[in-house]
Amino acid sequence: MKIVIKNGRVIDPSQGIDGVCDLVIEDGKIKEVKSEKSKGKSQGHENSRGTKEIDASGKLVFPGLVDLHVHLREPGYEYKETIRTGTAAAVKGGITSVCCMPNTNPVNDNSSVTEFILKKAASEGACRVFPIGAITKGQKGEELAEMSIMHEAGCIAFSDDGRPVVDSLMMRRAMEYSRILKVPLISHCEDLALSAGGVMHEGLLSVTLGLKGIPSQAEEVMVARDIALAELTGGRLHIAHVSTGGSVALIRSAKKRGIADITAETCPHYFSITEEAVGNYDANAKVNPPLRSRKDVEAIKRGLSDGTIDVIATDHAPHHRDEKLGEFDFAPSGISGLETSLGLSMRLVDEGVLTYSGLVEKMALRPSGIIGIDRGTLRPGAEADVVVVDCAGECKVDAGEFLSKGKNTPFDGWTLSAKAVLTISLGRIHEWE
Amino acid sequence: MGLKSKDLVGIKALDAADIEQILDTAAGFKDVLGRDIKKVPALRGKTTVNLFYEPSTRTRTSFELAAKRLSTDVINFSVSTSSVVKGESLRDTALTIQALGADFIVVRHSCSGVAHFLADNLASSVLNAGDGTNEHPTQALLDLFTIREKKGVIRGLEVAIVGDILHSRVAKSNIYALKKMGAGVRLIGPPTLVPDVLKDLDVEIYSDMEKGLKDADIVMMLRIQVERQGKGFFPTTVEYFRNWGLTPERLARAKKSALVMHPGPMNRGVEIASDVADGMRSVILDQVTNGLAVRMAVLYLLAGVKE
Amino acid sequence: MAAFRIPKGIPVSKVLLNKEDIGRIITRMAHEIIEKNKGVSSLCLIGIQRGGVHLAGRLAARLEEIGRRNIPVGALDIALYRDDITVRKEQPVVRRTEVAFEINNEKVVLVDDVLFTGRSIRAAMDAVMDLGRPSAIQLAVLVDRGHRELPIKADFVGKNVPTSIDETVKVEFEEDGLEDRVVLEWV
Numbered sequence: 001m002k003i004v005i006k007n008g009r010v011i012d013p014s015q016g017i018d019g020v021c022d023l024v025i026e027d028g029k030i031k032e033v034k035s036e037k038s039k040g041k042s043q044g045h046e047n048s049r050g051t052k053e054i055d056a057s058g059k060l061v062f063p064g065l066v067d068l069h070v071h072l073r074e075p076g077y078e079y080k081e082t083i084r085t086g087t088a089a090a091v092k093g094g095i096t097s098v099c100c101m102p103n104t105n106p107v108n109d110n111s112s113v114t115e116f117i118l119k120k121a122a123s124e125g126a127c128r129v130f131p132i133g134a135i136t137k138g139q140k141g142e143e144l145a146e147m148s149i150m151h152e153a154g155c156i157a158f159s160d161d162g163r164p165v166v167d168s169l170m171m172r173r174a175m176e177y178s179r180i181l182k183v184p185l186i187s188h189c190e191d192l193a194l195s196a197g198g199v200m201h202e203g204l205l206s207v208t209l210g211l212k213g214i215p216s217q218a219e220e221v222m223v224a225r226d227i228a229l230a231e232l233t234g235g236r237l238h239i240a241h242v243s244t245g246g247s248v249a250l251i252r253s254a255k256k257r258g259i260a261d262i263t264a265e266t267c268p269h270y271f272s273i274t275e276e277a278v279g280n281y282d283a284n285a286k287v288n289p290p291l292r293s294r295k296d297v298e299a300i301k302r303g304l305s306d307g308t309i310d311v312i313a314t315d316h317a318p319h320h321r322d323e324k325l326g327e328f329d330f331a332p333s334g335i336s337g338l339e340t341s342l343g344l345s346m347r348l349v350d351e352g353v354l355t356y357s358g359l360v361e362k363m364a365l366r367p368s369g370i371i372g373i374d375r376g377t378l379r380p381g382a383e384a385d386v387v388v389v390d391c392a393g394e395c396k397v398d399a400g401e402f403l404s405k406g407k408n409t410p411f412d413g414w415t416l417s418a419k420a421v422l423t424i425s426l427g428r429i430h431e432w433e
Numbered sequence: 434m435g436l437k438s439k440d441l442v443g444i445k446a447l448d449a450a451d452i453e454q455i456l457d458t459a460a461g462f463k464d465v466l467g468r469d470i471k472k473v474p475a476l477r478g479k480t481t482v483n484l485f486y487e488p489s490t491r492t493r494t495s496f497e498l499a500a501k502r503l504s505t506d507v508i509n510f511s512v513s514t515s516s517v518v519k520g521e522s523l524r525d526t527a528l529t530i531q532a533l534g535a536d537f538i539v540v541r542h543s544c545s546g547v548a549h550f551l552a553d554n555l556a557s558s559v560l561n562a563g564d565g566t567n568e569h570p571t572q573a574l575l576d577l578f579t580i581r582e583k584k585g586v587i588r589g590l591e592v593a594i595v596g597d598i599l600h601s602r603v604a605k606s607n608i609y610a611l612k613k614m615g616a617g618v619r620l621i622g623p624p625t626l627v628p629d630v631l632k633d634l635d636v637e638i639y640s641d642m643e644k645g646l647k648d649a650d651i652v653m654m655l656r657i658q659v660e661r662q663g664k665g666f667f668p669t670t671v672e673y674f675r676n677w678g679l680t681p682e683r684l685a686r687a688k689k690s691a692l693v694m695h696p697g698p699m700n701r702g703v704e705i706a707s708d709v710a711d712g713m714r715s716v717i718l719d720q721v722t723n724g725l726a727v728r729m730a731v732l733y734l735l736a737g738v739k740e
Numbered sequence: 741m742a743a744f745r746i747p748k749g750i751p752v753s754k755v756l757l758n759k760e761d762i763g764r765i766i767t768r769m770a771h772e773i774i775e776k777n778k779g780v781s782s783l784c785l786i787g788i789q790r791g792g793v794h795l796a797g798r799l800a801a802r803l804e805e806i807g808r809r810n811i812p813v814g815a816l817d818i819a820l821y822r823d824d825i826t827v828r829k830e831q832p833v834v835r836r837t838e839v840a841f842e843i844n845n846e847k848v849v850l851v852d853d854v855l856f857t858g859r860s861i862r863a864a865m866d867a868v869m870d871l872g873r874p875s876a877i878q879l880a881v882l883v884d885r886g887h888r889e890l891p892i893k894a895d896f897v898g899k900n901v902p903t904s905i906d907e908t909v910k911v912e913f914e915e916d917g918l919e920d921r922v923v924l925e926w927v
């Protein structure tokens with residue numbers, strides 16, 4: 001079957017394309033991107049039978065987005081999310097590749113869990129799922145998990161996300177060992193002693209709300225350690241969910257020195273809102289690392305625009321409604337982010353922080369490169385993962401309408417100016433109003 | 434006139450006029466407490482539920498007596514904090530209590546924000562009797578009432594609050610209330626327990642007790658949780674007393690007319706010397722009596738708020 | 741004819757009693773109280789907050805002039821005894837009750853400015869009973885405007901004023917910085 005997406009503004013940094021073109025898809029692969037000039041030549045072939053034409057005039061056409069940091073919750077926490085609902089939510093958010101974190105139950109620390117996830121994704125998933133394996137068995141930080149067996153089964157990166165690898169020697173060994181696989185270790189940077197009991201950013205607000213604070217330094221101490229270990233071992237380090245200006249500065253200087261193989265990601269909530277979102281104990285704004293200060297938000301944006309931060313990932317962390325109701329201290333951390341990520345990130349273009357190409361780089365091309373998959377591109381021959389974005393209208397965020405089971409978002413009721421209106425994933429076309 | 438909210442969740446949400454009105458009303462109730470018959474029929478037919486997730490004999494008794502003196506029926510509902518995590522959810526418990534027909538829910542909980550949560554989710558009036566390390570508004574109101582009663586005014590006084598400010602809901606509510614009423618506030622204690630960021634609330638911060646007490650009109654002592662000494666906030670209670678205990682010599686640094694206050698229960702010899710606690714300037718027992726009048730005033734005024 | 745129509749919503753008023761009238765009435769009521777009680781011994785006055793308090797003060801002054809004896813005067817706040825606390829739009833302000841004398845076995849004359857439904861007087865009697873056990877309670881009012889909802893009758897009435905239910909009777913006192921007068925208002 002042939003699909004032609006006509007007259008959209010196609011953005012593909014992998015080929016340096018930013019212009020109104022027709023995108024031709026054939027048999028689930030990208031066939032070609034036809035610019036205005038070259039269009040005339042092939043006019044005779046159009047409208048042939050079996051061709052679906054999609055009018056994208058006035059809209060943007062991106063390669064399908066790649067999300068490096070998603071909690072799909074299956075197996076074990078199906079009441080929060082399943083592979084079916086999580087991937088459906090991803091596709092609605094314009095995301096066609098999802099990397100899922102291993103903190104499930106059981107933990108994805110062996111190949112049978114990896115195989116289960118991939119099998120489930122193949123039968124129920126609306127998009128591709130790339131499992132991330134645990135660094136240590138049970139994410140306990142004590143013994144290495146069978147990384148290369150899991151890698152063979154399909155894990156594309158390793159992480160103990162949800163918690164850090166506390167023991168520095170264990171982290172050193174993991175980084176050294178992971179070199180045989182040439183895969184990144186994704187580090188959740190948190191000094192658990194400094195953050196102990198904390199539920200929001202430490203500052204005047206945490207003191208006056210009577211909530212225990214997590215200082216920025218709880219993250220930065222660990223970012224500094226992991227950079228030092230990456231330098232020591234030559235392992236590939238990817239720093240997850242960067243939330244503070246201090247972390248951005250540490251990563252920037254490490255990159256400048258060029259001493260280690262380091263990449264970093266942040267999430268939409270760290271450049272869209274501050275600690276103020278906690279308001280009067282709104283647990284939907286409880287997330288780890290916590291929402292930081294205005295200054296941090298500005299620093300994150302600078303980090304995105306100067307290339308210090310490579311990737312925008314969601315850290316999609318769905319929870320059941322009941323879990324976020326009640327005592328703020330007892331509510332689990334996390335934001336359901338798949339369905340707001342694109343809209344929130346597009347604000348960076350409106351604000352001049354990123355260009356469209358820059359945005360696609362952070363949300364599709366770079367993450368693909370980091371985990372070594374041939375996605376996030378519209379190059380001929382690549383998988384036809386495509387998203388058409390409408391950025392002309394206004395759309396209201398309504399958590400009740402989320403396809404994700406997790407309705408936990410501090411952005412409910414926000415008006416965003418962009419959203420995915422059509423996503424092509426796994427050869428299927430998903431369209432929304 | 435009248436309060437604007439059906440709940441008393443914290444001092445943060447009140448303005449100076451609200452505070453003034455509560456104190457004025459409390460003065461009327463203090464009269465009542467001086468009579469032979471200390472009970473009035475004002476809130477006959479109403480029901481007050483004391484929902485206590487933390488044991489607190491003092492505060493619960495004070496609220497219970499205040500509610501009874503206004504002729505409401507009182508039910509005590511105690512839930513141990515350990516059962517909170519595994520047991521019935523806060524919301525379910527609260528809805529159950531509301532379904533019993535509670536007009537007032539007096540809540541004490543070890544988590545900050547619980548009073549807010551209940552106020553948002555229930556039609557009953559919610560009175561915060563202390564939530565985590567957030568606020569304890571009626572304690573601050575009774576402290577202000579006591580200050581006003583003894584000093585005539587609040588505006589312009591210099592109030593030194595000494596101790597564990599970080600974990601003290603009493604201190605937080607007092608800081609907000611005193612600033613709203615125009616008093617100067619100094620916070621004194623070890624840097625581990627008095628966060629620098631509080632400077633942004635327009636208060637002075639001292640770690641040196643002698644300096645901080647100089648010419649103060651009011652010295653408000655806070656209870657030190659002895660458990661904190663194992664957690665690195667200070668080495669021992671002995672060293673704490675040596676640096677921040679209120680002794681007669683230190684009190685001499687404050688004004689001659691200075692009052693000594695303490696929300697109780699006191700740790701004699703840890704934060705306050707017995708000579709000072711029992712001394713002429715101590716108004717600690719007046720605070721207890723005034724607590725009753727203030728809590729009656731709050732119940733009475735909240736009963737008048739129509740949503 | 742439109743020129744003669746009274747615009748809606750604007751209060752219209754009529755002065756019922758002026759300063760001189762009120763002075764005369766207080767003198768007359770003082771005499772009536774003495775006559776009924778055969779003197780002023782074991783007599784005390786308690787005014788109901790707020791108008792009744794001013795009135796009680798003036799009555800007491802007149803009684804002292806005539807009876808040549810100190811008359812104890814108190815102020816009674818009935819806010820906490822009202823039967824309409826939960827139905828009123830606003831909570832009544834709690835004022836002070838200042839009765840600094842024993843009322844046990846005394847004759848208490850309750851003093852109020854206007855007698856209307858009788859509910860305030862019911863509340864006042866309850867409030868007095870909580871202060872002690874007087875040998876008798878009597879009631880003195882400046883104006884009785886009718887419309888009783890309870891079986892209550894004043895012992896001493898300054899002036900009976902038939903009113904309609906939607907009219908209001910306003911009593912103003914020098915003590916509040918106004919001119920002494922009683923005004924009937926209607927909308």
Ligand SMILES: [Zn+2]
Nearest residue numbers: 161162188240
């Ligand atoms: Zn994480």
